[in-house]
Amino acid sequence: MAQGRILSIESMGLVDGPGVRTVVFFQGCSLRCLFCHNPDSWAKEGGELIASDVLLKKLLRFKPYYKRSGGGVTFSGGEPLLQKDFLLDMLSLCKKNNIHTCLDTAGAGVGGYDEILSLCDLVLYDVKAIDSAGYEKMCRAKMEETQRFLEALKRIRPETVVRQVVVPGINDSDEYMKNLKIYIDKNIPFASSVELLAYHRMGEYKYHKLGIRPALGDTEEMDKAKAEKLWQKYFGDYKNPAVQANDDLGKLREGTDV
Numbered sequence: 001m002a003q004g005r006i007l008s009i010e011s012m013g014l015v016d017g018p019g020v021r022t023v024v025f026f027q028g029c030s031l032r033c034l035f036c037h038n039p040d041s042w043a044k045e046g047g048e049l050i051a052s053d054v055l056l057k058k059l060l061r062f063k064p065y066y067k068r069s070g071g072g073v074t075f076s077g078g079e080p081l082l083q084k085d086f087l088l089d090m091l092s093l094c095k096k097n098n099i100h101t102c103l104d105t106a107g108a109g110v111g112g113y114d115e116i117l118s119l120c121d122l123v124l125y126d127v128k129a130i131d132s133a134g135y136e137k138m139c140r141a142k143m144e145e146t147q148r149f150l151e152a153l154k155r156i157r158p159e160t161v162v163r164q165v166v167v168p169g170i171n172d173s174d175e176y177m178k179n180l181k182i183y184i185d186k187n188i189p190f191a192s193s194v195e196l197l198a199y200h201r202m203g204e205y206k207y208h209k210l211g212i213r214p215a216l217g218d219t220e221e222m223d224k225a226k227a228e229k230l231w232q233k234y235f236g237d238y239k240n241p242a243v244q245a246n247d248d249l250g251k252l253r254e255g256t257d258v
Contacts, residue, residue, distance in 0.1 A: 004086030005047035006055070007040065007078060011062060017102035017122055019071025022062050024055070026080040026087070031108055032140040033128060034215040035165050037203025041078035052089040060097065072100025072121070081109020081116065081149070088112065091119035107149030108141065117156040125153065125191075127164045129171075130183040138170075150187055162191045166227050167199040168220055177234045194235040198222035 005027035013023040025038075027047030040046070059073055066072050073094055080087050080103060087103075094101045103116070104124040117123065128146070129135040135143040153160065162184055166172050171180075184191055199222040207214045 001052045002086040002089040003049055003051050004055075004083045004090075005044070006050050007038075007047045009058065012065070013074065016074040016076060016104055016124065017072065018100070019069035020062070020065040021071045021074050021102070022059055023074045023076055023104075024059075024080075024090075026075065026077040026083055028082045029077055029079040029108075030082065030141060031079065031106060031128070032215075033106075034138055034170075035167055035199050036215075037200070038078070038206070039203070039210055039212055040206050044082065052086060052093060055090060056093045056097070059094070059099065063097070063099065066099060070100075072102060074102040074104055074124075076104035079106060079108055081105055081107070081113070084110050084112045084116070088116060088119070091116065095119055105149070106139075107146035107153070108139075109145070109149065111148075113149050113152035114156055117152055117158050120158045123153065123158050123160045125160055125162050125188065127162055127180070127183070130176075130179055134171075153188065157190050160188055160191045161193045161195060162188055163195045163197055165197045165199055166222050166230065167216070168222050172222065172226065172230070174230075174233075177230050181234050191238070193238045194231070196227045196231045196235070198224045198227040 007025040007027045009025070010023040013021040016023050025041065027041060028044035029036075029042050032042070036042075073090075075087060075090065091101050091103075100121050101119060102122040102124060103120045104126070106126045106128060107113075129138045129143075132143045135141070135146075164171070164180060184194060199216075199219070201214075201219075201221055204214050
């Protein structure tokens, strides 16, 4: 069995895929997104080391909830694609045990994407920016890896929901939203839904705890009503049969101890 590093587990998640879900937050991320609210997930050597069979036993305890609600397991992060072998093992084990699988990712991993995506029932794809310059500014990383992931996503075409965090003064304009729609229509035309997530500051305490200055400084939180209006104007024609509506876009992802 493979081993992986896990930051935390949320046992009764309701916003990262359909139904009641267990959300497994992988440790480690190569991006440093300006709006990140989980800086404790960055270090690859952090978290708790766990074997895939041990994690599966934890997940199977909640299988009755998955069955009744149409839920399952969501692998999030950090960036789960960085732990390719562990992720593949977990996806395979979930499939063998008839557990719905969802991958929440920015597409910044280490390859093996076709095999991984073939085991995913749903992908929540986080768009960071729509061009190289914007991506480097937002993520402090190059865009090439996520472009490689997008090519695999086009080949395998699992059900895909696109997510975009909306930050005041950076990407909350009509011009950006028009270009975001063009970007999605070109690169992910098979997307079943688009979600605009309002930037919040609820994770700032983590930065202070780690002695890190938040990259966005005093940037105000995104007005949720404005984010909703932008969604209605540009993406309201998207249907969303698979993902439960989330009224609390500012919910901080916290899980129970592994």
